[in-house]
Amino acid sequence: MGLWRWLSNSLSRWRERAGVRGLFSGLAAAGAATVAPAAVLPDDKAEAMFHVYDGGGVKADGPAFLVRKKLGERVSLSAGYYIDAVSNASIDVVTTASPFKEKRTAWDFGADWLVGNSVLTLSGSTSREPDYEANAVNADVAADVFGGMTTLSLGFTRGSDRVGRTDRREVFFDDVRRWQYRAGVTQILSPRWLMSLNAEAISEDGYLGSPYRAARVFGAFVPERLPRTRTGRAVKLRSLAEVLPDTALRIEARAYWDTWDVRGRTIEIAGTRKFGPQWLLDVSLRSHKQTAALFYADNAQVDTVFVTRNRQLSAFNSLGLGAKLTWKPAAAWAERYGVQVTGVLERKRFRFPEFIDLRNQRPYAYDANVMQVVLAGRF
Amino acid sequence: MRPERGFVGTSLALVLALLGSGCAIKPIEPWVKPYERERLTDPVMQWSRASLADRHREHIHSVREGARGAVGVQGGGCGCN
Numbered sequence: 001m002g003l004w005r006w007l008s009n010s011l012s013r014w015r016e017r018a019g020v021r022g023l024f025s026g027l028a029a030a031g032a033a034t035v036a037p038a039a040v041l042p043d044d045k046a047e048a049m050f051h052v053y054d055g056g057g058v059k060a061d062g063p064a065f066l067v068r069k070k071l072g073e074r075v076s077l078s079a080g081y082y083i084d085a086v087s088n089a090s091i092d093v094v095t096t097a098s099p100f101k102e103k104r105t106a107w108d109f110g111a112d113w114l115v116g117n118s119v120l121t122l123s124g125s126t127s128r129e130p131d132y133e134a135n136a137v138n139a140d141v142a143a144d145v146f147g148g149m150t151t152l153s154l155g156f157t158r159g160s161d162r163v164g165r166t167d168r169r170e171v172f173f174d175d176v177r178r179w180q181y182r183a184g185v186t187q188i189l190s191p192r193w194l195m196s197l198n199a200e201a202i203s204e205d206g207y208l209g210s211p212y213r214a215a216r217v218f219g220a221f222v223p224e225r226l227p228r229t230r231t232g233r234a235v236k237l238r239s240l241a242e243v244l245p246d247t248a249l250r251i252e253a254r255a256y257w258d259t260w261d262v263r264g265r266t267i268e269i270a271g272t273r274k275f276g277p278q279w280l281l282d283v284s285l286r287s288h289k290q291t292a293a294l295f296y297a298d299n300a301q302v303d304t305v306f307v308t309r310n311r312q313l314s315a316f317n318s319l320g321l322g323a324k325l326t327w328k329p330a331a332a333w334a335e336r337y338g339v340q341v342t343g344v345l346e347r348k349r350f351r352f353p354e355f356i357d358l359r360n361q362r363p364y365a366y367d368a369n370v371m372q373v374v375l376a377g378r379f
Numbered sequence: 380m381r382p383e384r385g386f387v388g389t390s391l392a393l394v395l396a397l398l399g400s401g402c403a404i405k406p407i408e409p410w411v412k413p414y415e416r417e418r419l420t421d422p423v424m425q426w427s428r429a430s431l432a433d434r435h436r437e438h439i440h441s442v443r444e445g446a447r448g449a450v451g452v453q454g455g456g457c458g459c460n
Contacts, residue, residue, distance in 0.1 A: 045430075047429065047430060047431045049429075049431040049432060049435070051431075051432075051435045053439055060459075064431050064435065065431075066430055066431050080431070082435075084459075086459075104457060104458075104459070106457075127456070127457050129457070129458055131458055132456075132457060132458025134456035134457055134458075136456070146409055147408075147409030147413075148409070148413065148416075149409045149410075149411055159456055161456050163458070176456065178456065180448075182449070188411050188416065188419065189411075190411060191411055191415045191416060191417075191418055191419070192418050192419075192424075194419065194424070194426075196426075198449045198451070199449055200448035200449040201448075202447065202448050210458075232446075232447065232448060233448070234446065234447065234448030234449035235449060236449035236450070238426075240424060240426060242418055242421075242423060242424060246421075246423060247423065248423040248424055250426075254446070254449055254450075256446035256447070256448065256449075262445045262446065264444065264445060264446030266446065272423045273423070274422070274423055280422055280423070280428075288440075288444055288446070290444065290445050290446055293445070312443060312444060312445050313445050318443075318444070324429075324432070326422075326428070326429075342428075342429050342432060344432055344436075346436070350443070368443075370436065370439060372431075372432045372435060372436075374429050374431055374432050376429060
């Protein structure tokens with residue numbers, strides 16, 4: 001019990017620390033995606049996807065593409081392209097503004113180097129929409145140790161965004177700087193069981209709100225006022241085990257906390273089963289619950305320095321039920337090029353007990369649908 | 380700083396104690412040999428099989444929720460709201 005209390009107290013003290021920026025602050029780490037017996041480069045592949053999100057008055061759809069190819073034995077290059085065509089009539093928009101449409105385009109590119117038992121990755125991304133530009137550069141390293149049973153990963157992201165509003169002549173008026181530190185460990189526990197522990201610290205500095213969003217103070221709408229800094233930490237533990245022949249169970253749990261006093265917990269449970277050589281089915285259930293930011297209020301009764309009515313910073317919960325079906329055609333050409341088709345459907349339910357729908361004076365809630373169709377292969 | 384000093388000091392003492400008693404502890408050998416890891420390359424044992432689909436899903440979560448991070452998807456912001 002003494003050791004458990006020491007561990008518990010140490011974790012509590014560590015959690016109470018805030019605002020510390022720097023390498024490995026708060027543990028860092030965000031997950032390595034796959035574990036291999038020895039370090040290997042990612043496989044060559046090409047993916048094309050059509051995605052749809054429809055919920056809460058927002059519809060966003062569009063194509064996305066990803067290509068990855070090895071150059072020789074030690075280098076792999078990747079590039080991606082993504083479009084969101086957005087039609088926005090969310091509750092914020094319809095109650096305080098007018099519905100609108102816009103398009104967001106994003107590109108990303110990366111290079112991986114195999115060095116001994118490690119993979120070094122440098123990547124970058126850029127996203128453009130009429131009133132927001134986001135740029136990020138990432139550096140990651142993943143090393144296999146302990147006979148290939150353990151993979152250690154470290155990563156860093158530096159982001160730089162420009163914030164604007166389309167109703168101004170000079171669109172861009174402020175910026176955001178972002179630092180992300182990640183670290184993780186993935187461990188093979190048995191021939192049929194993996195676990196990984198990942199953590200990440202995200203620090204932001206700049207304009208962190210929305211220039212279009214209104215807060216409510218004493219019943220009157222005012223522009224929201226947010227702090228210009230935010231530091232959040234997340235720790236995620238996950239397990240993947242083959243519990244029956246050709247059947248795996250994945251369990252993930254993530255804890256999040258930040259300097260705005262938002263605390264969240266996310267739990268996901270998923271089962272995967274192969275049906276013969278051609279079909280693979282995943283079913284998942286995801287639950288997210290969070291507390292409100294310190295300065296969140298649906299209708300503030302005190303005039304404070306910071307105030308927001310952003311429902312995503314309120315205390316809310318969401319539940320998602322999803323299914324993913326993958327089909328590999330039996331033809332020889334499909335086998336040769338590793339062709340597979342994946343369809344994903346997810347139904348999500350959001351409940352906001354502290355955000356009032358002004359149209360009916362009730363706590364706001366909505367359901368959303370996510371649909372994805374992916375065609376993948378190698379070349 | 381005092382609580383941090385206590386945490387660091389305790390951790391350092393624990394590590395030094397373990398190193399100091401290294402002679403008495405038998406090194407742990409990897410218990411899953413390379414030839415036993417075939418099942419780990421099976422599609423059902425992958426954390427992620429479709430990069431684009433998983434990235435899109437995590438993008439939805441980061442935009443629609445107040446919590447983010449530790450999801451294995453790097454970088455990138457947007458003005459989505």
